[in-house]
Amino acid sequence: MENNTKTPPAEQAATTDTEISLEAKTIAIISYITLIGLIIAFVMNNDKKADFSTYHIKQALGIGLTGLALGVVGMIPILGWIASFLGTIALIYLWIMGLVNAVNAKKKPVPWLGKKYEEWFKNI
Template sequence: MNESLSSEEKNIAVISYITLIGLIIAFVMNNDKKHAFPSYHIKQSLGLGLTGLALGVVGMIPILGWIVSFLGMFIMLYLWVVGLLNAINGKQKPVPFLGAKYEEWFKNN
């Protein structure tokens, strides 16, 4: 656990993983101070949300899309839990599989 993180930074990072509303709240809370740790987790959470949205769109395709979407949601649940645990434990690690891509996509934000 990183002891140099304030409880505010950890709280913002954790809030970012709690639904879309939590992501928006975390973004607003971090907007003034721009702490690096919560910003990192906000970007990871945003990536997970967009990936979930893409899976929802794929799920509109009959049969094959349903299967991909169904299996993808279990993977998304796993990624969400890993991201949330990283935030709780003060770790700035990308979520498995897609986390490095999220870092690349949102590096300028």
């Protein structure tokens, strides 16, 4: 008797695509979790270079560098503090939107600066 438990090739390909997609999605989500998460995601993505996870790594890198710039601006008394405070609120919004896009498997730029991040980090 022949064992017919083998899955058809089309179903095998779909399973492989789903696994790759799940891995890329996981890497994308990790990239938004602190600077250490960004570094881990970069290293994890270095082998396979999944387009989805690379995109979100670039967005998370842009958000992180924008936060660093806001920290520098925050050193300026009064006006810098105000700008840093308002910028931090906007940055939290960008971070939440980027994380939501990664969780929902959407390759969508974060509001306001996402297109610039794509342009600035296109060589990564």
